[in-house]
Amino acid sequence: MSTLDSSNAGHLGGHHAHGGSYLTPKGGWLTTVIDWATTVDHKKIGVMYMVAVLFMFFLGGVAALVVRTELVTPVRTVEVQATDPATGQPMVDAEGKPVMKSEIRGQWLGEMKAKITGQELTSIDGGNNWYNRAFTLHGAIMVFMVIIPSIPASLGNFLIPLMLGAKDVAFPRLNLLSWYVYVTGSIFAVCSIVIGGVDTGWTFYTPYSTTTDAEYANVVLMVLGAFILGFSSILTGLNFVVTVHKLRAPGMGWFDMPLFIWAMYSTSLIQVLATPVIGITLLLLIFERMFRIGIFDPALGGDPVLYQHFFWFYSHPVVYVMILPAFGVISEIIPVHSHKKIFGYRAVAFASLGVALVSFLVWGHHMFASSGELAATVFSALTFLVAIPTAVKVFNWIATLYKGSIALTTPMWYALIFLFLFSIGGLTGLPLGTLATDLHLHDSYYVVAHFHYVMMGGTIITFVGGLHHWWPKMFGRMYNQFWANIGAFTVFIGFNVTFFTQFFLGTQGMPRRYASYIDDYQIYHVISTVGSYILLLGFLIHLFVFLHSLVAGRKAPANPWGGLTLEWEAASPPDEHNFHHEPIVKHGPYDFDTTVPPHWDPKDYPLPARPKHAH
Amino acid sequence: MIEKLSQLVSTLGPTTLAAESQPTYSWWFRNWGATENATHSDTIFMNIWWISVGWFVFLMALMVYFVIRYRRRPGVPAPYSPSHNTSLEVAWTVIPCFFLTYMFLAGFSGYIEKMVAPGDAIEMNLTAKKWDWTLTYPNGASSPERTVVGAAAKTQAGDATPGARPIPIFYIPGDTSVKLKMVSQDVMHSFWVPDFRIKMDIFPNRYTTYWFHAKGPDQSSPVLKDSTGKDVTTAQGEKVHYNDHFIFCAEYCGDQHSEMWGIIRVVPRVYYAAKIEEWNIEGKTPEEIGKLVYQSQGCVACHTVDGSKGAAPTWKDLFGNTVPTNAGPTLADENYIRESIYTPNAKIHEGYPSNMPVFTTAQIDERRMQGLIAYIKSISSKAGTAPAAAPAAAAGQSPADNKPADTKEAPKK
């Protein structure tokens, strides 16, 4: 019954005689750089995405820390001295004491304005401007440039062809184009930050976004960046859908596919079907800013609520673009590390499609405080529908643990952390779907806490967990599991300290996007900020673990965890063309009770004895 | 902060919804029961919360138990177990549906309560603009009272200090249904009174409504004091109790979004009636009307009346003098003032940005406009001067008028 085919991996972990691993340099450094920049190899593109996403994650993280640091005190924590517009020198008052930006709201503002003759200030800098820019930066980068492409574009690109037993994605050159489009969009966004940043919030709500900083191009640049990133998302999604349809290995039916593929397939469908709507929305927003066409501008007869509908028609499904791949990763990690067939394969697979379908019907729950009663009621009912497939998935994962053989490796720890955090994230969403309570919690810190539990506790945690799971496959090196586990615990503790406190802030009345707040909230903000620095520490530990692994990690075997999906049949790291010959699928992706994993070597990883009934 | 921490610890634990003994400060909510709808909404929240805690503890307990019980031990095989069980899967799909149905229905009932105002509600108009609120009472009056709260008040005492942003206080009758008709003058805002557990977005060019029935102050509520610290009394000589509730803007609206606050001060009906009569413009001289408009429409936030500098030109000695504008020097007469209020961008005073909000005739009607003009006239030394004589008068401006501003600036140079 075993399909063990060791020739597919060459020498375990080593380079095969012809071709060699995809990481083998082709020549000098210049040749190598050109080779990577022009590659159509899905594995290299996946790694390039990973590097780009991690860099943007760093930028967005810095912005998050800036925001958290500012919120330590109820007034400005980081005081910036105002500049005297006449002299360009720092501003002082009559006694020679410095005048802070936060103070220039009454008298000093007048002083400053009096000195700027013939020059209009489009927005009054009352000292919150930079804070507003910091949280916008954090939101826009984390949503558009980190979470949306994180798992789909990096792990997805690397793994989909390998898991399907294909040599590449359907359209390799389009794939490279997607990466360049992604980088172009990111460059636009970074340019927008460099020339002054954007203070609209990542949602770009009109009419604020169409009027703020009217003389400057930064908002247009940022919106254009998001528009371009949308193309990258569409092209990647399209590529994956066709790949799944057309490039499955012989013998792999739809229900023989790993669940990660199912999740990515659902994700890609959403990307293809939702992103065009944000495309036209952002395009009209740009027209609105540049030509004042008025479709979203109430002063010209337009409707800002129409913008919200358009925006959330994309941005709600995109929440599932963020979380579905995470479901996929968890559906891989849990069976492999507990050597147990996933419970209810079809339920999990159909739940992915179900979530994707329902995700298109619930956008209105972002607008309970602005839409009519009938719409709100319908959207509330539909919102509760989405809870069902999600809950089913969680039950299935926990049922998979039952009577397994659970190894507490770093990826498994991350899967357990995910179950903990995502359950909180999901359950705290219930009062938000409930109309009566949402009118209180909408746009408060409760929402902030909720979506961080889902987006970060769900997607980012899983992305890091997935990196630990496939790191040996991607780079052919093991990492220090002890320190990786320390990092995982630090992240777990830091995350909860940071975000659980924010639930209380929200119910007590702290609105989101506030730089100042009433004194009673301070204690919660201080705890939250301490937590954010613990999070930083956790991610730094991971960074060092990965760097150490690249430099000095021991060689990874082809199948370090004993997985059954096809990527573990390839070498670690895989050869240039993935497999020496096309793999033929003879067992399901999770048939641990009947199959010995490929390349199984007791020295690498001791397996439990096979159950008696297996034959 | 330590005391706050110990206070938090003392209220740690499940907050009960037992009537009467509700804490005013708990982990989850501040100020229980400010309105009946709020209490209902909190009940729904706490019910969902305990349902969620039940599910969460159940799932996590299973997870932890499985991880410990079935941890990998070398040489020990994983026991066989099926990977599919239809009845179990149907059960865990159907059972959550009951809970979800309860949540939807409870939420819907609370929502209708929050959205549909009773027919006898007093209707008031609320206008939002960057970054201030204006409430107009049924008799056309607006509240001119403002205060400074929070850390800003502590570090920068008094509204004369730079940086302290005075927020408006709206007097609302207790035990009375009040319905606000809300509209914005610029971008979107959202009116949120956390104690009432409801918020509603405010749009330009479109009305939205917000209603509440605030519990009136009782004997345990604080007593209202005037600026000298004496207790305020009604005409009958009774002390006035009040409850304050914060208003926050909950829809991001720019630089000072986080300072766009207000206070709803719930007072007994008699005191409310006396207060809005005091601010009523009926039976007042134009100058008094102008002063009320100046305070209640937010002019006070930028324009000073004592000659000191603000975010906008001072009104002291404005009338009758020639002001430098981007359309050349202009005589500040009645027409200039009128134009500057209804169409502020027509002429921009040199040295000031064009960020004066546009007012409509609905907000400042003819009577109020004339009141404002009369008020501005009354604080100008040129008030009696005929427009034709103004240029000559401007040249011979008396140095005494400018003195306060001069003395303020002198030490800086």
Added chain:
Amino acid sequence: MSTLDTRSGIGNDVPLWKRYVAGHHWRSADEEFDACTLGFWLFLATEVLLFAGLFCAYAMLRYKYPEAFVNGSSYLDWRWGCVNTAVLLLSSYTMAASIRMFQLDRQGTGKLLLAITFVCGLGFLFVKGTFEYMPKLSGWFFFLDPALPHYLEFKNAEALGGMLVHIDGYGGKAPGQFFSYAFSSDPWEPLWWSVYYSATGIHALHVVIGMSLIAWCWVRARKGAYGPTHYTMVENTGLYWHLVDLIWIFLFPLLYLIH
């Protein structure tokens, strides 16, 4: 997504399409063709959804300001709309016929039909720019415009060089805040023009993209790249062109005919 293997051993007298080799990750050229077509249909779905946003904006604003839309629409000449519809329908036919010709290896006819399609696209843009956008924006008309009755009401039309006529007060129908048409009877008419220019402008951009693809096909076809066994690029360009046509079929009645 096709790759042309010019290094294959067959001599140069063999047409390019016979020398086509599918990408290395495909099992056969047929599978590659299927995948490309599937991918392209998905891409077309995204295009439809892009325009769906515009149609939603149209519906919402029309519902809000019906008079403004009727009023604005009366300035559009349905006859020019008809001409453009006919031009696009013709071009769709020639495009489809061209694909058939390549499938039958009738290279010359195929290339000719491609060229006709391209010219039709040009014609569409010419009509749009000359007879639709220009008079509305500037008040300048070509006199061959089969004038609407109300054009003639403007008595002070001046002729300039015979062909070009300027009608005072006719132009100024720019979108949004640039709207300066003095005789507008509806305050929300600028919104109609915003929708009109956004929808037709983005459609025109798609026409340009389609024409670029057709031009590229023509260049490749001259080198003999398409034939009975390999015509993916022409096929997909054709699909794209039909979509552009289809969107116009929806835009035309919505903008020109509904009153």
